[in-house]
Amino acid sequence: DAGVIQSPRHEVTEMGQEVTLRCKLISGHNSLFWYRQTMMRGLELLIYFNNNVPIDDSGMPEDRFSAKMPNASFSTLKIQPSEPRDSAVYFCASSLYRQIFQLMNTEAFFGQGTRLTVV
Amino acid sequence: DAKTTQPPSMDCAEGRAANLPCNHSTISGNEYVYWYRQIHSQGPQYIIHGLKNNETNEMASLIITEDRKSSTLILPHATLRDTAVYYCIVRLDRDDKIIFGKGTRLHILP
Numbered sequence: 001d002a003g004v005i006q007s008p009r010h011e012v013t014e015m016g017q018e019v020t021l022r023c024k025l026i027s028g029h030n031s032l033f034w035y036r037q038t039m040m041r042g043l044e045l046l047i048y049f050n051n052n053v054p055i056d057d058s059g060m061p062e063d064r065f066s067a068k069m070p071n072a073s074f075s076t077l078k079i080q081p082s083e084p085r086d087s088a089v090y091f092c093a094s095s096l097y098r099q100i101f102q103l104m105n106t107e108a109f110f111g112q113g114t115r116l117t118v119v
Numbered sequence: 120d121a122k123t124t125q126p127p128s129m130d131c132a133e134g135r136a137a138n139l140p141c142n143h144s145t146i147s148g149n150e151y152v153y154w155y156r157q158i159h160s161q162g163p164q165y166i167i168h169g170l171k172n173n174e175t176n177e178m179a180s181l182i183i184t185e186d187r188k189s190s191t192l193i194l195p196h197a198t199l200r201d202t203a204v205y206y207c208i209v210r211l212d213r214d215d216k217i218i219f220g221k222g223t224r225l226h227i228l229p
Contacts, residue, residue: 004162033217043163043206043219056216091162093217107153108217111160 004111012117018024018042018080021114023092025073033108034067035091039115043091047100050097082118120148122209128224137194139223142208144188152183153210154192154201163206164220166192170184202227 005024013019026033033048046047047057052069060067064083069075079086124142131137143152155166167174167181169190174181180193194201206222 035219042221043157045216047216048216093162107165107197109165113162114162 003093003107006090006111006114008085008114009112009118010049010115012119013082015083015118016081016096017118018078019082019086019116019118021077021079021090021092021116023075023094023111025075025094026109027073028095029094029109030072031095031097031108032069033089033093034075035110037091037113038088046077057084077114082116084118087117089115091114121216122150122172122218123207125207125223127207127221128226130226130228131194131197131208132228134174134196134197137197137201137225137227139192139194139207139225140189141192142189143207143209144211146187150209150211152167152181152187152190153208154179154181155206155217155219158200158203161204162177168203168210172215197225197227201225201228 004026007022031050034046035043036046037043045060046059047067048055049069052072065079067077091110091113093108093110096106122145151168151170154166155163156166157163167176167179169181169183179187183190204224206220210217210218
């Protein structure tokens, strides 16, 4: 498996434009996480999904951010309109959430990230 | 908020064992200790996790104290490629959330 794949790797956009970040999960994984990393705030959990359903979006900064899972293997994070303070590295990660005998998570695997610059 | 406390930075000589401490004094009985690391410009990478017993894999060893209030990640023979930020995380195994703190920046000295 190629691991978690994010695209694009780098994105430069002008303030006010819509930005869409993409993530392909590892085959067979059913949990998906979006994180944002900046020097000031470190790694912040934005939202996570389990079996395509958003479980916790309390980390999403504001209504300008939205995330979807149109199918079990793919997710998008959209920022509309983008602002300079959104500049950061955005990571997605996937894991397998098992419900056999007991609820249990495996370790999460992270993508290489998308470096977003809003000018 | 992260439930762990780690030193902000550490140095270790190449070839020596790197011992990274972590305090998690408020850990509950069903919470696991996870370790991840992040090498510059890459996504975080899983290293190891444990509940009560010490654990070892091909990357590292995890030593958890008997009262579970602290743990130590051991890289037995550190190399320059182990230079990274190491995150100690407390997590319910049935909880999807992985909350990162500030971690320890480990410098491997040649």
